[in-house]
Amino acid sequence: MTWEDDDFAPESAHRHHTRPTRPTYIPPHLRTINPHYTSPPQHSRSPYFPEPTPFRRPPLLNPSGSSSSRRGGRWRRGGGAPRGTDAPRRSPAPRFLPPKHYPYDDLSEKLDELKVVEEDAVDGASSKGNAINFEAYDDIPVEASGENVPEAVESFGEIELSEGLKENIRRCKYAKPTPIQKHAIPIAVAGRDLMACAQTGSGKTAAFCFPIISGILKNENWVKVAGSGRRGGTRVAYPSALILAPTRELSCQIYEEARKFGYNTGVKIVVVYGGAPIVQQFRNLEKGVDLLVATPGRLVDMIERAKVSLSMIRYLAIDEADQMLDMGFEPQIRKIVQQNGMPPAGKRQTMLFSATFPDEIQRLASDFLSDYIFLTVGRVGSSTDLIAQRIELVQDIDKRNHLKNILRAQRDNEPFGKSSLTLIFVETKRGADSLKHWLSTSGFAAVAIHGDKVQMEREQALKAFKRGATPILVATDVASRGLDIPHVSHVINFDLPKDIDSYVHRIGRTGRAGRSGLATAFFSDKNMPLAKALAELMKESNQDVPSWLSQYAERSFNDVGQGRRYGGSKFGAHDFRNDSYIGNGNSDYSSAYYGGDSMVDSHSSPTRVGYVSPTFGVRADFYGPASHGTGFGQEPVVAGGWE
DNA sequence: AAAAAAG
Structure with missing residues (x-):
């Protein structure tokens, strides 16, 4: 670094202490409409996030320097007139400009939500x-x-x-x-x-x-x-x-x-x-x-x-x-x-x-x-123990009716609404649209999201779902990863994914921030290749594995090439560098362990590290204990055509 | 064989 700390200190001091009077803050969405707008009364925004004060970058350290890259520095340009122009700009805009489509009001709202949760x-x-x-x-x-x-x-x-x-x-x-x-x-x-x-x-x-x-x-x-x-x-x-x-x-x-x-x-x-x-x-x-x-x-x-x-x-x-x-x-x-x-x-x-x-x-x-x-x-x-996983044997042709039964029972138990959202995953984009349509005509307000929809529709669908306006969302894998949607109490894998990782991410849309959730999956003949990984995953997450699934899992030996651990599934707390076959130069990685039961030698066996399941209350009777039952219960089934 | 990501 060429800059000295000392050079910089006075600048930041300046930033914090000398705040000359500056123009009244104007929310972005009103800026071009009324330059004399005065901010709304304080109570309308979050007390935790007071009105933002426009941020000012410290002046350049070498104002006389005229290198073009500095001249182009973006804290200089913000709100200023183009170089060499004296044309008046609209009011001296604050520097801290959020993009238009995310106005502050929106932000405050989110912050308030967050505040409640965190309190x-x-x-x-x-x-x-x-x-x-x-x-x-x-x-x-x-x-x-x-x-x-x-x-x-x-x-x-x-x-x-x-x-x-x-x-x-x-x-x-x-x-x-x-x-x-x-x-x-x-x-x-x-x-x-x-x-x-x-x-x-x-x-x-x-x-x-x-x-x-x-x-x-x-x-x-x-x-x-x-x-x-x-x-x-x-x-x-x-x-x-x-x-x-x-x-x-x-x-x-x-x-x-x-x-x-x-x-x-x-x-x-x-x-x-x-x-x-x-x-x-x-x-x-x-x-x-x-x-x-x-x-x-x-x-x-x-x-x-x-x-x-x-x-x-x-x-x-x-x-x-x-x-x-x-x-x-x-x-x-x-x-x-x-x-x-x-x-x-x-x-x-x-x-x-x-x-x-x-x-x-x-x-x-x-x-x-x-x-x-x-x-x-x-x-x-692995998934968290907080998600109760139910796997049900349902053939493709029965899926819709079974879904309807579940949704009905769910509705009887607790009305759909903002606090009880159901996210349904399907395999294909077409399938998403068609299931959504079928649900709508069956009396369940649903929206669909997938990659063939235009972005606006996608965002609207997600928003309607989050708000609870449409408490059922039918989705492809576009929604399987990362999305944090509060109050998703039930994830249904109408079609199971081919990949166990995708399953992990999908069910992870519920049971967030330490809360519990329910994940139901319809397992059909097509999903046989997933049996083993699924059973392993459930066992790991302290779930009851239906006996028919265990049987499928045992019989599936066609998972060669899926990796050597855990019957071909992809989990295990594991740094691949610790694999001995990696060879020289990698054996010197030290491992540090934290937490109770995890003190195992990662170099030795792939033995599972057990850990205590936190107590949680899952509504196992969420939609009634198989009362609406389809009859596929614990009886072992041997499917034909798979081996 | 599917989904996502550029238009």
Whole structure:
């Protein structure tokens, strides 16, 4: 670094203390309408997030310097007239401009929601409906392997995060880190690369957002050269951090989450994804971007159009990393990470997160990492015990009627509504539409979401579902990963996925933040190949495995090539580097273990590490104990045509 | 053989 700390100090002092009178804050949605708008009365917004004060970057350290890249710095440009023009602009706009489609009102609302949830958590009241049930996490085994693993912490206070961020964490009422956060954040703050596996719904987003935002704030000197500049007459954005996610909706969700954490810190966060007008996204980028959240396709497009450069990236986080490195996505990810000017591993910090991480993908992923730490909270690819899993033997032809019975019983038990959402997964996009249509004509208001719908429809469907306006959502795998939809009490796998990992992610849409949930699956003859993995997974999660499923599982020996552990399934808290067959140079990874029962030698047998199941109340009678029954119960069935 | 991600 060429800048001296001392040079920088007065600047930040200036930022905090001298606040000359500035124009009244004008909410974005009213800015162009009435420049003399005065802010609404205080009570209309969250007391925890007072009216935002426009953030000002400290003045440039070398104002006389006239390098064009600095002149193009994005905190200078914001709201100012174009160079060489004296044309009056609309009112002196504050610098902290959220993208138009996410106005502050929306943000405040989300924050209030979050506040309620977290206040309950503070009481430690696991009995309350909304509480984050931390007890549920207490006995989860944690494994961290790699060299010099930084120590875990017990509170956010112990972690060196920048003050602005800590303030936001407090505002969000995040009282206490979840297990993945306790371990991952110190590792990330120490600048280490990380491959992290944690169960669905356990707080991964914050685990990578906190270190990134904190890092950006602590490295303002460095960030100064990022932001935006010019190349060939067009503005180029130079983000210093990039977060990638596999679906558009997930990108938006991460973006909104990150916005909360970066609130009023001056860290500029932008999201880009396909299916939405690219021009608007260009505009957002031109206002400057420190942290870019993106789906791969749109990002590559923007790189090729020279609207975004990755040459200044310091932090790279890939959410759902196993899917992102799987066949369909891998070429695009390589393009982004290896072929377009992004600093190589070691010169940037890379963090990969997912609930599932098959060995072969771990191997691939290590290309992107340097001296990384492998962290598991819970098992790789296991589901939480908080989700009660029911597997029912239902042939394709009976599925609709069976579903109707379930939904009826459910409705009798507790009316559908905002607090009781049902998410139904199907295999195909066509199947989603047709099931949705059938449900609607059968008296169950449903919406569908899948990749053939235009983005607007997708977002509207999700919104209607979240609100409870349409408490049934029929979805393809577009909704299987990452989406945090509060109050999904029931996930139904109308069609089981081919891949056990996908199953894990799908059922993970319920049972979030330590709450319990129910997952029902219709198992048909077609799903035979999944029997073994499914039975293993259920056993691991302390579920009762129907005896017919166990029998199927035993009979299935056609799963060669699926990996050596656990009958071909892909779980096990496991750093693939610890496999002895990897050979020299990898045997010196030390392993650190935390948590009760996890003290096993990972080099020896693949013996299961048991852990105590937290108590939870699952409404096993959610839709009645097979009273509506189909009769497929525990009797073993031997299906023909499969072997 | 399907879904997702660019248009």
